[in-house]
Amino acid sequence: MRSFAYVRPPDVAAAVRAVAAEPDAKFLGGGTNLVDLMREGIERPGTVVDVTGLPLQQIEELPGGGVRIGALVRNSSLAAHRLIRTRYPMLAQAILSGASAQLRNMATVGGNLLQRTRCLYFYDGAAACNKREPGAGCAARDGFHRGGAILGASGACVATHPSDMCVALAALDAVVEAESVRGVRRIPLAGFHRLPGDTPHIETELAADELITAVELPASPVAAHSRYRKVRDRASYAFALVSVAAALEVRHGAVTGVRLALGGVAAKPWRASKAEQALLGAPATEESFRHAAEIELAPAEGLPGNAFKIELARRTIVATLRQVLTQGGAA
Amino acid sequence: MPAVLLRVNGTTHELDLEPQVSLLDALREHLGLTGTKKGCDQGACGACTVLADGVRVNACLALAVQYEGREITTIEGVASPLQAAFVAHDGFQCGYCTSGQICSAIGMLAEHGDDVPSAVTEHLAAGGVELTDAEIRERMSGNLCRCGAYNGIVAAIKEVAGADAAARVPAEAAR
Amino acid sequence: MTGPRDATNQNQLMTQMESPPRPQSAAGPVVGKPIDRVDGQAKTSGQARFAAEYPYPGLAYAALVHSTVARGRVTGFDVAEAAAVPGVLTILTHENAPSMKPPPRATLTNGGMIVTGTTVNYLNTDEVHWNGQPVAVVVAETLEAAREAAGLVRVAYRESQATVDFATEEEHAVPLKGNPLQRGTARKGDAEAAFRVAPVSVDLRFTTPPLNHNAIEPHATTAVWDGDRLTVHEGTQGIAWLRAHLAARFGVPEASVRVISPFVGGAFGGKGPVWAGTLLTVLAARATGRPVRMMLTREGVYRTVGGRSPSIQRVALGAAADGRLTALIHTGVTGTGRVGGLPEAVTSPSGHLYAAPNILLRHSLVELDLLPNTFMRAPGEAPGTFALEAAMDELADKLGMDPITLRMRNEPETNPIDGKRFSHRLLREAYAYGAQRFGWADRTPEPGSMRDGRWLVGMGVATAHHGTMRFTANVTVRLSADGSVLVRCGLQEMGMGAATAQAQIAADALGVPFEAVRVEYGDSTLPTGPGAGASAQTVSVAASLLAACDKLRRKVRALGEGGSLAEILARAGRDHVEAAVGSQTRLGTLAGQAKFIAKFLRDHRRWVKAGCGAQFCEVRVDPDTGEIRVSRWLGVFDVGKVINAKTAASQLRGGIVMGIGMALSEETLVDPRTGRIMNPSLAEYHVPVHADIPPIDIHYLDEPDPTMPLGLLGLGEIGVTGVAAAIANAVHHATGKRVHDLPITLDKLL
CATH class of the missing domain: 3.30.365.10 (Aldehyde oxidase/xanthine dehydrogenase, molybdopterin binding domain)
Structure with missing residues (x-):
């Protein structure tokens, strides 16, 4: 780990000023990803601005039924919160499916949004990776890419976003609030993470000097009937091969509300909008679910080591929707 | 080097630490508290689990300087019936993951007491989740044991959790 | 600054854990009983010290630089950036490292060389033999500086063609020659012919991937030179093997090397051989004149400690309609490194499990430019039983027979x-x-x-x-007049409860309570123990311990009669009596080994x-x-x-x-x-x-x-x-x- 200056600012204004002043400064939250990457030499900030002491730790109910989540709320606190468990169970389940209890106790909401990929070639400094070193090439495409993307990948990068929490946030139309010396802005989560294209090293819309201060969830009655299903290579403490966040509202046998997002399939949490459109108004049947999944996954492209994820995603979408339909949400 | 005030097992230590020193290395290399183990230094094994204000965290991914002002408890500061239960149920072999398992179990029982759910909790809204084998196993999955002492660890935790629950019931009934 | 880094408290260097005895054994024999581990309290309180946990004044830290090519030569280093990291003491490469002797050939009586992990003479050569081989070591005042600087060392290579893909090398596999304990090819009857005419048959191909031990304790070494005397704290499965190996590599007498290893944080075969990390820590300590510690990063363990070889196996079974096997063919291909490794004996279970009249076992090897493989829990038999036993299930399916019935129908009377x-x-x-x-x-x-x-x-x-399996083991046992018993043996505790088991054995053999027995282990100054491998440590020590207890009893009985052994001692006015099994002299050891091997082979010819x-x-x-x-x-x-x-x-x-x-x-x-x-x-x-x-x-x-x-x-x-x-x-x-x-x-x- 490169030696760095450690700064603990007293408030948000000081924090964003501190990062704006140093081109190689980074915000530090729970450290569960950044400290690891710093020790690996992949991240090498010269200044670390520890924001964990800032007063961004509240979970508040918004007028109209939404929820505002401070960016420094720990993942475990968010998952355990009554409002989340009852109104957005898919979000609680998604968080609880990620990492381990220890890591969830450390990780912050803001940090979780900015997690970097687990691609094996990104982590190995000896390998070619366009994310780490633009223009170096992508060793994963012809190498090991079991965790790699089946949607929205490019010739330059097949990495996936590793967060579970973000998959639920994508399904829930969350909005990210960010602050910098230039002011405060709101970024819909749907557009927060970027697909790789030719610039896989640019992973989000967030500028380097912007601090995530909050995430807002709009009111969503359908979200009360929701689940998160994560499929992985062991029963716990592993990243997703495929995950599905699904909310479903059915009246008189027809789908009247649906939210669907996928994890483990793309460089961003994948909101399955096409599937949602196909489902709205359709009969709530296994056939409809399968049809919707097929529409969403029609553009999916597999590589030799991850093509199975197309079928797996299809099946997991159907299974998760079926479970919400037959057993209700996780709340 | 900046002075860092670390409070560990009830004692405050003033250490000269570079900010890149992890809480784990501060404990092991600077305080000689080697009971906390390093297994991966990547947050992938749980051997370094300690309690920060009673909350279990991985000390390898914690910068020591970030934990100033927190009350750190390591295995050396633990006096829990879990320790005897681990011995009785043979919840370890080589002993290397054991400190982390025990600290993790202490944190886990506290989380359960605070009504924190897990990924296998059936009904998130209900609260008062029963600590079944499946719940214990999921909640302890952040602590790897390569010797494979998982059955003994679960048995030890169940014994202690059961005793806790038994102790709680009459107290509540008395109210 | 506080803390024992500054401390010179030498009693921290204890080699045994003192745990308060827990009264748990009722009167009577304790062998077979579910006795709690003697080190349970130490392991559940954080008091059990592992190899990287011994403080030394002036301790320096080392970190490895791994090659990023599979084969070639190092043509140069750029260490400017690394050397500029504050706290860096030295960067050792083949251009400046002290010399180390190459590993001599292994012989039956030379255990120290059997545990050569690889034949590479690290930092004494510019050759690179696998992707990840250590090519430099950074020594620094702090852990953080060593690791950071190691990441900044730039290495230039001249690459040469490397063969690294096990799957595509199958066709180049060479039949294994074998030895009396592991045959490359074994046959009975004509299995191919019998298979061709079998009424019911399966012919299957299985593959198993490379695996790693992943003991939770990464390999760690603390090395201290005092003149020509070397002390090494290391989690090892073979204290004596490691001592002999280090003595040979660093050109000092075995007696000058002390290996201390009271606790091993999991091993599973991976801490049997001597790997780069150990050698280079000792080398770094010699080069700097400082006590040096190196705990491998988890990545470092994968890059320098061999794992289980992958395998490609064919199992072809022929059977009569009643399920009796007529042919059993099990062939396997496994890999080794060009600079070491051993054949993973995947076909071995097929020589023992089923009463087929025609059997063919053949093991072939491919040599690769990879980190050599090594023993991992049940070498050969873990992947070998996968193929054989999955094939038996498929045969049962084909026969329409219960898989247990099929196995019992083919249960042999003698070794097939x-x-x-x-x-x-x-x-x-x-x-x-x-x-x-x-x-x-x-x-x-x-x-x-x-x-x-x-x-x-x-x-x-x-x-x-x-x-x-069995190895030789030297043991001493001492009975004191107060009734306490001390067993001393340089055995290893990796989690099997070794000291607990030997204390149980001694307690019964001498008729004392379990709590009266203390076992000292984990130090090369103790009587030479066996290696902890091949599931053989407990029985190897038990054999010698029983013999020692027998000797001890006879010695005590010679002093008098009546009452317990301790009472006899007390009456005779003796403080203690001790008995030893095994010689600690070089000549005596060789003679003992030779006798043991002769007996072992005789036994091996007679029994399975x-x-x-x-x-x-x-x-x-x-x-x-x-x-x-x-x-x-x-x-x-x-x-x-x-x-x-x-x-x-x-x-x-x-x-x-x-x-x-x-x-x-x-x-x-x-x-x-x-x-x-x-x-x-x-x-x-x-x-x-x-x-x-x-x-x-x-x-x-x-x-x-x-x-x-x-x-x-x-x-x-x-x-x-x-x-x-x-x-x-x-x-x-x-x-x-x-x-x-x-x-x-x-x-x-x-």
């Missing part, structure tokens, strides 16, 4: 491959008992016929098997000794996603006599847990383009977690083997054998799908 007598074999009893206890009769044979809600349920069985067992499992498979969960397990074992019911069950259980990982999730990913391990981390190499492991029911038959000391057959490794096959067979029962390539990940069921 050579007709030697079994010293002991209760496999029939294991299956009979297990089938009843597990509820095998409730299994409906049709695949996919059992369900629990949406889950597909499958039940599978497979046979476990592991050959028995092995543990065996029946693994029963139940799996649930999600019909949507193919996720597999093991939901129930029973292992019934014939491992001879069991010393400690508690620790033995734990060890057998631990083997099964490792087998579950091997079956379902473990795989070291070697990039076929570069030879580089791409998942060198516990996040991406999936060992089982708590949530993967169901309650594991262990039963052992506890009948002593008549030919072994105390009747022990060894049980450290057998647990892992047969596990992957039992799971594969259960998965087939649940889904109708046969998976021949480990691990059985969900994509293979979609």
